[in-house]
Amino acid sequence: MFAALTTRLWFLQVLAAEQFRNEAKDNAVRVVEVPAPRGVIRDINGTQLVNNKLRLVLTVNRQELGDDAERVLMELSRLLNIPADELGARLDDALKRYYVFTPVPLVVGVSRNVALFVKEHHDSLPGVDVLELPVRDYPLGSVGAHVLGYLGQISKEKLKDPGFAGYKPGDLVGISGVEGAYEHDLAGTPGLTKYRVNSLGQNLGQIGELRPQPGNDVVLTIDADVQELAENSLRAGIMHARTVYDSSSGADLNANAGAAVVLDPETGAIQAMASFPSFDPSLFTRSMSSREYKRRFGEARSSPLLNRVIAGQYPPGSTYKPFVAASALQRGIVTTDRYYPCPGSWTAPYNESDPSATQYVFNNWTPASLGSMNIATALAKSCDTIFYPMGYRYWDMYYVNPEEQAHGVTSHEPLQRDLGYFGFGSPTRVDLPYEDDGRVPDAEWKRTTHEAYPDSFPEGQWFPGDDILMTIGQGDTLVTPLQLATAYGAIEDGGKVCVPHVLDHVESPDDTLVRRYRPNCRRSVHIDPRYLRYIRDGLTGTVSTPGATATAAFSGFPFGEVSVAGKTGTAQVPPKQDYSWFAAMTDGHGEKHVVVVLVEQGGHGATTAAPIARNIIEGLYGLPLTQFTDIAGTD
């Protein structure tokens, strides 16, 4: 009997002692995570765009609330002066960012009195707490909201992602914008505090500490002044557009939304990225009811959360013509020394194989004949009827002769390939999440789309009209404003396409450089730089030669001081009013910029987008800003 007991004791206490000692230690020590201060986001001049501020946050834990939910919410409603049903709806959060077992931040920035009341009435307010927490703060308000993005609790999908190893349910992560793109730089490493606890989990005092590693600071290429300028110009231009009568729709312009982007063509650095309407990012520091979400961010409000610069896809209209011209020049479809007629309409050539086929007529933007002109002038005056025949020539090339067919060649689509060189039809790989691809349609795309959606997309065959409409940026062509800006940067920079970016560098909390964004520019456009220079020079005519599309919009502009080459665009998006585009390349004071402006339902390019772009350019070069006035519609 004694032998049995002693043997067992020997085993437990001598042979296996180490294991049990560790288990005892684990039992008695609780480790509490100390969140790391999130990094600050600054602009290129060091202005803080996002930092952290200690705020009193009222949180509610839904699990602890239990059956008392209704009573507690009524009490909170009286305390906070927010309707109880609104508070209840906030618990469910429109974006579903919060887990059932984690406290939901209902109100950020409650008063000390509210905090005291909650602390004193802990028993009657189960699950309710007021904590002083570091909350994202935006010193410039909504400036740059789309670029900066916001935070939310990590999604289940991300938790499974090996890139988010170490994250736990309930952790805050950047969901969009820079907060999302540079999450791993900004987040830092949480610290740990070790406490001794008894079996009830009561804290018996701290026994160790691992300090949190604060997140790194992210410094952007964004210039807060330029950003504010772009946002203000966009807003003011849109407000003015809403007073402009649109003859084609018989109503004032809706001008419901817009986008503007400013970048450095030589590096791809984005200096400003504005999307209208915008939002107050500080709203996302708390939970939000579906009703409030819909009221603030619904489609009726033109989806303010959408960053239209990277996630808005539009037909580019005539802003596409320079790239078509570049391709046509390179492929000898047109030349720089010839003059081409610009009639009021152009009829597609007679189809010999099918005499009964309808003859398609393609109109210029103005019914009047503008006479003969070279390609440069055709760009400045945006003559559609000079571009349509180019499209027909591309259609001719599309056909494959039997010999080629025998070698497996199915089609020739040189225009699509050349447009692809400029970056159209694929993401720019900007360092921001949720970028759209745009679209360069080709025969293959049309066929597969038709096969996938035979009802909504009844035609699967590639027609001459597809090539013809592509030359004026219509048909099924779609671009994002950032793709367009990048492509104009390539014209400006002699065929080099730069990956656009908002990151300048990352630095540690003690201001030492962690890494710098290395501009990623490649000479991917296989077009003779002479043609690109020709086009760039031709585009200066848009804003300065008499009768060109944007001359009126730029009247009085000091071109001697700052050279501007631009292109208007009026994209048709039936049944909506026309979308207004303007793309510009500027050079002055030793600085080059590309500015692209889009206004949804803003009418002609010269009417709305061009004056906004002019305002931005004036601001960029420190020129006095011109007032918005009514400008007659040209393409």
Add this chain to the structure above:
Amino acid sequence: MDLAAGRIVASERRAIRHVDPVLIAAAIGLAVIGLLAIYSATHQSLAAVGLDPGRFVKRQLTFLAVALIVLMLAASFDYRLLKVYAGIVYVSSLVLLVLVRTPIGTSVKGAQRWFELFGFQLAPSEVAKLALIAMLAAFLSEVRGELTVQDVFRTAALAAVPALLVFLQPDLGSSIVFAAILVGVLVVAGARARYLGLLALTAVVLIVAGFQVGLVREYQIERLRAFLDPASVSEDALHNREQAEIAIGSGGLMGVGYLKGSQTNLDFVPEQHTDFVFTVVGEEFGFAGAVVLLSLYGLLLWRALRVAMLSRDPFGTYLAAGIASMLALQMFVNVGMNIGIMPITGIPLPFVSYGGSSLLLNFAAVGLLLNVHMRRFV
């Protein structure tokens, strides 16, 4: 009468000289270890709720004082008187066991085991243990010649009645102690192995039948299962066992030091001042401390068996043997469940566990051992 009284007084004078100091020292030594362990196990959690950290240890100290008086009382009268009154004592203890099942008794954790008396709890099962020992000793000492199979079964019947009553409380642990007392006494009385085998077989059949008709409570089955198949049972039962093993295992060879055990101080072992008090010794004093504790029991049992051998009459021998079996089994089952080689049953560690009834009865038992020992020459 006068003469008889004078003779008794005279023999008392002589008897006191034959007291066994080793036996007393071993019992008191165990009780002192108990006091230390109880304080260690309870002071933190009492202080945490704002109570006097010495609350339990002071109560146990009071019990110990009373227990020493009980020891002296139990040693003072001639133990042969007990043989005369054994029947009355035995029947009284059975009455108490029945009464505790009525609303007079106090229910704790679904088991009715105590009477509340002046703020103290009296467990009749403890009284019944000594009563049974006395009864069996008295019965067997009257048997002439070799034990017949009828004698064995009659003896078993005497033990079965209280065993069944405590089993219904339900207190499986105490039932096992009754069985151990029976076996111990029968072996010393020279029962044939055949008869013992037959008895065991009968017991097994009856126990299996008991399981079938649902006499055994859910938690008892679960505790038993926790021992036989740790993976299959509820977390609570496993928890007891795991935490106890962690506590003892983390003590190592020399222990982590008095009042320094994290398992003990932070309340991780349930019931630690009562059934699991051995874990305090194991954690804070280590293998060395545990061996010292076991040695004290060894000493105690050696002296008890010595008393059985030295007794001048069979009643004294059987009495001592019954007490030795009772203490040995309780010690073995309790330490065994603390270190995970026995199932968890509610058996306290004699002299060490917190609890007045157990302490008083164990000291009373030691008193009886002394009694038999002292009067071996008269």
